[in-house]
Amino acid sequence: MPAKTISIMGLMDLFGDEAKSVAWLEKIRWQGKPTCPHCNNSDHIVVRKGKRFTYRHKACRKEFTVKTKTIMRGSNLPIQRWLIAMYLAMTARKGISSLQLSKELGITQKTSWFMLQRIREICKQGDSGFMLKGIVEIDETYIGGKEDNRHANKKRKGSQGGSGKAIVLGMRERGGSVKAMQIDNASNSALNKALQGHIKRSATICTDEWRGYAGISGYTHRMANHSAKRHVDGSAHANGIESVWAALKRGFCGTYHQFSAKRLDRYANESTFRLNKGNCAIDTIDRVSALVRNAGDKGLTYKGLIGD
Ligand SMILES: [Zn+2]
Numbered sequence: 001m002p003a004k005t006i007s008i009m010g011l012m013d014l015f016g017d018e019a020k021s022v023a024w025l026e027k028i029r030w031q032g033k034p035t036c037p038h039c040n041n042s043d044h045i046v047v048r049k050g051k052r053f054t055y056r057h058k059a060c061r062k063e064f065t066v067k068t069k070t071i072m073r074g075s076n077l078p079i080q081r082w083l084i085a086m087y088l089a090m091t092a093r094k095g096i097s098s099l100q101l102s103k104e105l106g107i108t109q110k111t112s113w114f115m116l117q118r119i120r121e122i123c124k125q126g127d128s129g130f131m132l133k134g135i136v137e138i139d140e141t142y143i144g145g146k147e148d149n150r151h152a153n154k155k156r157k158g159s160q161g162g163s164g165k166a167i168v169l170g171m172r173e174r175g176g177s178v179k180a181m182q183i184d185n186a187s188n189s190a191l192n193k194a195l196q197g198h199i200k201r202s203a204t205i206c207t208d209e210w211r212g213y214a215g216i217s218g219y220t221h222r223m224a225n226h227s228a229k230r231h232v233d234g235s236a237h238a239n240g241i242e243s244v245w246a247a248l249k250r251g252f253c254g255t256y257h258q259f260s261a262k263r264l265d266r267y268a269n270e271s272t273f274r275l276n277k278g279n280c281a282i283d284t285i286d287r288v289s290a291l292v293r294n295a296g297d298k299g300l301t302y303k304g305l306i307g308d
Pocket of ligand 1: 036037038039040041057059060061062
């Protein structure tokens with residue numbers, strides 16, 4: 001069954017005003033039963049009189065809203081705006097720029113930029129909890145600097161140090177999900193480390209013959225030989241990863257004009273999250289639900305965002 005998209009009218013029904021938006025979010029986060037985020041308990045919760053959308057947990061005596069301990073905490077923005085921002089970020093094929101989002105929501109670009117950074121952060125958390133399996137294609141790409149090319153030029157791989165390029169490592173499970181993350185360099189130890197956390201030991205990995213991959217241990221490993229213009233093993237190619245780079249670069253070139261290599265990792269997360277949720281025929285509104293279920297706060301502050 002193809003994924004259902006939601007009409008503007010449908011969106012208005014869900015997020016037409018703050019009360020509707022809060023009700024929707026409470027249903028998604030708490031299955032309708034307010035749960036104290038301070039102690040994870042849903043007993044003895046009362047509505048706080050005189051404070052909109054606020055609850056009080058009698059047992060721990062703390063107050064909370066559906067925003068507490070999520071990426072929305074500490075933000076004065078209505079939940080309605082957050083949800084619409086997430087919807088736009090999840091459904092725009094190329095992502096949405098902070099400038100465009102600021103216009104859509106009638107907020108400053110500084111605020112919309114902050115929202116997008118936080119949304120990207122939960123994309124990362126949402127995608128971090130699973131491991132790729134089966135046949136996994138792996139490749140890396142170099143972004144920034146004068147050129148914006150894949151590693152077709154092998155010489156570049158060994159000379160990353162002063163090039164000013166950022167490296168993104170991509171992994172694609174054939175017929176399954178994708179992951180992408182920024183890595184410091186394409187050395188054997190950096191690649192080994194990146195793979196361990198994201199690919200199951202039982203998987204078969206497919207890479208090119210870059211020496212950084214040659215020393216990968218712990219996996220069945222098929223290597224494609226590009227320089228000899230043939231494949232050592234016909235099934236060893238990592239061609240499927242192209243779609244990840246395509247999505248990533250569409251975003252960079254088309255949307256994120258003020259792209260910063262420092263924040264590449266978050267762009268990569270947003271891009272793969274959209275790919276993963278978009279590829280498996282998930283209805284558009286369910287993508288937003290998937291996002292808010294992961295909206296737990298990991299202490300991301302404005303200072304933390306701009307300082308890294
Ligand atoms: Zn409590």
